[in-house]
Amino acid sequence: MTNNDILIRLRYALDIKNVDISVTQPKAKGNVFKDFLFYLIQWTWGLPVNVVGGIAYLICTKVLKYRHQKFGYANIVYMPWNAGGLSMGLFIFMKDRGEEPNPWSYNTRIHEYGHTW
Numbered sequence: 785m786t787n788n789d790i791l792i793r794l795r796y797a798l799d800i801k802n803v804d805i806s807v808t809q810p811k812a813k814g815n816v817f818k819d820f821l822f823y824l825i826q827w828t829w830g831l832p833v834n835v836v837g838g839i840a841y842l843i844c845t846k847v848l849k850y851r852h853q854k855f856g857y858a859n860i861v862y863m864p865w866n867a868g869g870l871s872m873g874l875f876i877f878m879k880d881r882g883e884e885p886n887p888w889s890y891n892t893r894i895h896e897y898g899h900t901w
Contacts, residue, residue: 822857826900830873837872844877851880855893858900868892871899 826834844850844861851862855876862880869878869892876896881889 826874834873834875837875840872840877841875856897856900858897860893860896869896871896874900876900 841852841859841861844863845852850864853860858871858874858876860876860878863877864880867879869876871877876893878889878892878896
């Protein structure tokens with residue numbers, strides 16, 4: 785049984801028909817003023833947590849070579865740990881469950897992304 789079969793059975797069991805659980809990125813609006821305000825607040829009010837998250841991001845991606853991706857305004861690092869997710873400013877660290885879309889990764893990604901706002 786493939787992961788796709790499991791997802792289909794899960795959707796059927798939960799009666800989920802119109803929910804997209806694919807690995808997608810939020811749509812960027814391209815509003816320059818909104819982007820400016822977002823980053824201004826992140827790098828003033830949220831400076832300490834962004835600095836710590838940025839250092840951890842650099843160590844995880846450049847030294848340890850963990851898989852990572854851009855997701856909206858945030859950067860996600862997929863870690864080999866047995867925890868859920870951790871949001872540190874613009875940097876999200878979450879369990880690596882492989883590249884295939886699954887409901888757990890989607891929900892965790894969206895949940896942690898919500899902390900960046």
